[in-house]
Amino acid sequence: MRIAILALQGAFAEHQQMLRRLQVDSFLIRNADDWNQRKDGLIIPGGESTAMLKIMKDEGLFAPIQTALRGGLPVFGTCAGLIMLDHEHLGTMDIEAKRNAYGRQLGSFFTIHDFKGIGDIPMTFIRAPYIERAGPKVEILSRLDGKIIAAKQENQLVCAFHPELSDDTRVHEWFVQICQSRQAEG
Numbered sequence: 001m002r003i004a005i006l007a008l009q010g011a012f013a014e015h016q017q018m019l020r021r022l023q024v025d026s027f028l029i030r031n032a033d034d035w036n037q038r039k040d041g042l043i044i045p046g047g048e049s050t051a052m053l054k055i056m057k058d059e060g061l062f063a064p065i066q067t068a069l070r071g072g073l074p075v076f077g078t079c080a081g082l083i084m085l086d087h088e089h090l091g092t093m094d095i096e097a098k099r100n101a102y103g104r105q106l107g108s109f110f111t112i113h114d115f116k117g118i119g120d121i122p123m124t125f126i127r128a129p130y131i132e133r134a135g136p137k138v139e140i141l142s143r144l145d146g147k148i149i150a151a152k153q154e155n156q157l158v159c160a161f162h163p164e165l166s167d168d169t170r171v172h173e174w175f176v177q178i179c180q181s182r183q184a185e186g
């Protein structure tokens, strides 16, 4: 089991730390050569989606990532990573993200809230998006004040918050399980 972490900018180191705690091997993707290594899943971290998209295109990573995700490679997107999977970006999930969706006063906040299949987990939001439209194939995993903040579509998992910034490893464990099931399918 080896998970790739997109490391163009943003909070990639924290995801790698999380996987280390789960004793899962990972490596960082900065360019198309890195991408060519064998991988069982991909994490797209939080950061700044506009910058991430530009670097992804400049490095020739946009098309190969899109092709791999369409082919079923498991992906976990957090915050800007969620935005990257929506219809205006990689478009592999049938979702529309609203960027910087929480007003200025609530730009960043912390809460403990329910996540389907796990229970109450700590959630750190940093200039977070929410999902304003989700298609019929999308399973909603969490809502906060009525807004969708976590969802899954086949092997694609997204959170508007930052699970990598807490001590709770359960969302990452779930993603690793998705990667393991895919690996077992061959």
Ligand code: GLN
Pocket (backbone or CB within 6 Å): 045, 046, 047, 048, 049, 050, 078, 079, 080, 081, 083, 099, 100, 126, 127, 128, 129
């Ligand atoms: N506000 C950022 C964006 O729109 C996302 C913030 C984050 O990833 N923490 O891309």
